Amino acid sequence: MxxxxxxxxxxxxxxxxxxxxxxxxxxxxPGWSLDKLKTESLGRSHRSAVGKARLKYAIDLTKELLGIPDDYLVGIMPASDTGALEAAMWTMLDPARPATVAAWESFGNVWIQDAVKQLKLPNLQTLSADYGEIPDLSTIPQRNDVVFTWNGTTSGAMIPDTDWLEPGREGITINDATSAIFAMEMDWAKLDATTFSWQKVMGSEAQHGMLILSPKAVERIESYDPPWPLPKLFRMKKGDKLNRGIFEGATINTPSLLATEDYIAALEWAKSIGxxxxxxxxxxxxxxxxxxxxxxxxxxxxxxxxxxxxxxxxxxxxxxxxxxxxxxxxxxxxxxxxxxxxxxxxxxxxxxxxxxxxxxxxxxxxxxxxxxxxxxxxxxxxxxxxxxxxxx
CATH class of the missing domain: 3.90.1150.10 (Aspartate Aminotransferase, domain 1)
Structure with missing residues (x-):
């Protein structure tokens, strides 16, 4: 003792x-305080020039710090990581295509329930493992769309690599990276839709999610109309094209500019330390x-x-x-x-x-x-x- x-x-x-x-x-x-947050955008419309500029700056700084490829899009979504991830699932998963949802802790199991009970995907493979373990991801066919959690927030189990995803695979990959981003390098070439929330690794305020789309993901969204009703918060198209304004600071609904300034302060701190x-x-x-x-x-x-x-x-x-x-x-x-x-x-x-x-x-x-x-x-x-x- x-x-x-x-x-x-x-x-x-x-x-x-x-x-x-x-x-x-x-x-x-470290060193955070309220007086470190810029306040010029507060009390302003998020559609104003200053509001959109700060939202766009948050997007641009995210892309820079994460080393996201130039041809990928980064957008701010409502309802935290959950909203961003479910928006990707609802707009990209096609009942006519095979899909796999892999889970090894509670949040991954939520995505399984979404696929089974809400989207009712008919050609669905589900893989699960107990807390602390990861299922055999090598059994996922490369033609399948796949939804997975990079890092198990509630179990502490992460994928050790992306070798199970072949380059140029036919299916799309939807990656919940909310407790991994900014702590582990993402293999962007193999990721089509990646989501996270400000509240996790950067310690920022909650309720805002980020959605990162590859060109392949954009193509899927523009070429496919899901058969189920889409809530407004998930709608990313104007006509037959992706609404690219979402990825330039024109958010789907009203964001908190105070939370935006808090996230920006965290990003600027991260940049200042390397x-x-x-x-x-x-x-x-x-x-x-x-x-x-x-x-x-x-x-x-x-x-x-x-x-x-x-x-x-x-x-x-x-x-x-x-x-x-x-x-x-x-x-x-x-x-x-x-x-x-x-x-x-x-x-x-x-x-x-x-x-x-x-x-x-x-x-x-x-x-x-x-x-x-x-x-x-x-x-x-x-x-x-x-x-x-x-x-x-």
Whole structure:
């Protein structure tokens, strides 16, 4: 037992400076404050010259920082990553074509339910795996359209590569990258529709999603009219052509310009520290701290058994050992909740409980806006809280 695990009188001496470890919305970038946000667009119409210019700047800066090819389009969509992803599914998936939806955690399973229960695709292959695992993606036919989640936000399992997607494949790929973007390099040549939300890796305000389309995706949208009714929020065509205004700042519905300014501030910060490569390095450093700590604790294991599939953003851990295994299922589920409660009460760490549908677990966000020192300070507190719960 460490000196930090002997009771309430022996709490660790240092607390994180920023105790926000939520996996979404994630912590703001270091040094963030409201006075860093530009305000000229506030109180203005999003259709005004200044409003459209700021929306277009957010799009352009996103494209620059992510290294998105010049012939790809980037647009701002309503309803966060969910709205962007479902808009892609509703406008691009064709019942006459075979499709695959692959899932290995809760959000991927939502896309399966959309395909099965809402779109009712008749020629559908579904692939699923338990939390911490990834299904055999090599079984997906290359002619199939495919919907997948690059990184499992609620399980910590990511795809290790895109070798299962052949160059020039016949089907389109729809990629939910919301907890991977800005932390892992995207293989743009193999991606046709990629979505994410501002609230995840960049720690910006919620409710706005991004949709990135390849020329192949544009061709599919323009050549295909879905048989089901499309809500206005999903309609991306004017006549037979893609409404390219959406990808130049003319959003489908009214966006929050305050949230836009917050996202711009995060992008400008990322650019100032070295762009996406610097964000990748920060996320890798943070995740390695947590992963190595888990490996050194006999009462914990990474939810993902294969190191090649372990994320560098939302690192998930589950409990093990004789004491934990002796508990009832109800008491097992209470362990992470009690740990989080102890640390939240002390303003040490917030919102790092595992996802509600996942196995009882802890999940520490390690994306690039997190400071490594804050993670280093959090980990001894988790050990102290675990021992306090165990001996309580």
């Amino acid at each position: 460490t000196e930090y695990a002997r009771g309430l009188s022996h709490e660790p001496p240092l607390k994180p400076e920023r105790p926000q470890f939520s996996s979404g919305p994630t912590v703001k970038f 762009g996406r490569k610097a964000l990748f390095e920060r996320a890798n450093t943070n995740a390695d701290l947590v992963k190595n700590w888990i490996e050194a604790k006999p009462w914990l294991r990474n939810m993902v058994s294969d190191p090649a599939k372990r994320t560098n953003t939302g690192v998930c851990m589950v409990f093990q050992g004789d004491w934990y295994e002796s508990l009832s299922d109800e008491d097992k589920a209470a362990v992470p909740k009690k740990i989080v409660k102890l640390l939240e009460e002390r303003n040490v760490g917030y919102d790092f409980n595992g996802y509600r549908d996942a196995p009882p677990s802890l999940r520490i966000w390690c994306g690039g806006t997190v400071e490594a020192e804050d993670i280093e300070r959090l980990l001894p507190w988790i050990e102290w809280a675990y021992e306090t719960v165990k001996n309580g």
